[in-house]
Amino acid sequence: MPELEGRTALVTGGSRGIGAAICMTLASAGADVAVNYPGPDVPADEVVSEIEKLGRRAIAVCGDVSSAGDVERMTAEAVDALGGLDILVNNAGITRDGLLVRMSEQDWDSVLAVDLKSVFLCTQAAAKIMMKARSGSIVNIASVIGQIGNAGQVNYAAAKAGVIAVTKSCAKELASRGVRVNAVAPGFIETPMTAALSDKVREAAQEQIPLRRFGEAQDVANAVAWLCGDQASYITGHVINVDGGMVM
Numbered sequence: 001m002p003e004l005e006g007r008t009a010l011v012t013g014g015s016r017g018i019g020a021a022i023c024m025t026l027a028s029a030g031a032d033v034a035v036n037y038p039g040p041d042v043p044a045d046e047v048v049s050e051i052e053k054l055g056r057r058a059i060a061v062c063g064d065v066s067s068a069g070d071v072e073r074m075t076a077e078a079v080d081a082l083g084g085l086d087i088l089v090n091n092a093g094i095t096r097d098g099l100l101v102r103m104s105e106q107d108w109d110s111v112l113a114v115d116l117k118s119v120f121l122c123t124q125a126a127a128k129i130m131m132k133a134r135s136g137s138i139v140n141i142a143s144v145i146g147q148i149g150n151a152g153q154v155n156y157a158a159a160k161a162g163v164i165a166v167t168k169s170c171a172k173e174l175a176s177r178g179v180r181v182n183a184v185a186p187g188f189i190e191t192p193m194t195a196a197l198s199d200k201v202r203e204a205a206q207e208q209i210p211l212r213r214f215g216e217a218q219d220v221a222n223a224v225a226w227l228c229g230d231q232a233s234y235i236t237g238h239v240i241n242v243d244g245g246m247v248m
């Protein structure tokens, strides 16, 4: 039997990049998946139809993960459509890079809202359901930048360090209710987010990576799916780096 047969999952920012790979990998492992996207178009349709081709149930749930009202509504939609919530993957994220002295307050606020506040809101909504069920697995997508910092990313580094702290605090708080909370910290991964990097930045980044290449979205998705399943049932509050050895 596939590892996640009969489980239901909500993946934030599941319409493309790492989130889409996570949706497909969870579905391949047997899960039914609610694919969140921020709207107003429905870019999650393609992922939904690919999941259905695997014989799993899927729905697209529209919502801005930094809005408490949207998070409450989309979580309820996912539970109503799929009949429960066993897995939450907090994947949605944005970057608004700039040097500290030039960074606008708005760029600080929007990254902290989409990358960190969202984890609080979505985890809070999911935890209420998982605590009642006395089981569940939450995986937060952090970043190695939250561990080592990065020039030009003070907002993103702060948000991702916060994601790691939220992961550990929630793991301690929810463990007695059978809910595990872990994080995956990717290094440089080939996605639309990193496609914007110049050749010079890309080459400099590769020099810092012992495996000398960027990872694929699938590398991150594999770690997430493993953490969601029973093979990781004694693991909580942990951060797995998927970074080609960049941070060790």
Ligand code: NAP
Binding pocket: 012, 013, 014, 015, 016, 017, 018, 019, 036, 037, 038, 039, 043, 063, 064, 065, 066, 091, 092, 093, 094, 114, 141, 142, 143, 144, 185, 186, 187, 188, 189, 190, 191, 192, 193, 194
């Ligand atoms: P991506 O290709 O830019 O995808 C981000 C996803 O988040 C998109 O589906 C996007 O939807 C969605 N999203 C953005 N704002 C949202 C909001 N307010 N509410 C709901 N969804 C929202 O990024 P990615 O590279 O796959 O990154 C996924 C996660 O991995 C992020 O948390 C990122 O910080 C982390 N990460 C990535 C890398 C990397 O190298 N790529 C490295 C470390 C960590 P739309 O497309 O419709 O806007």
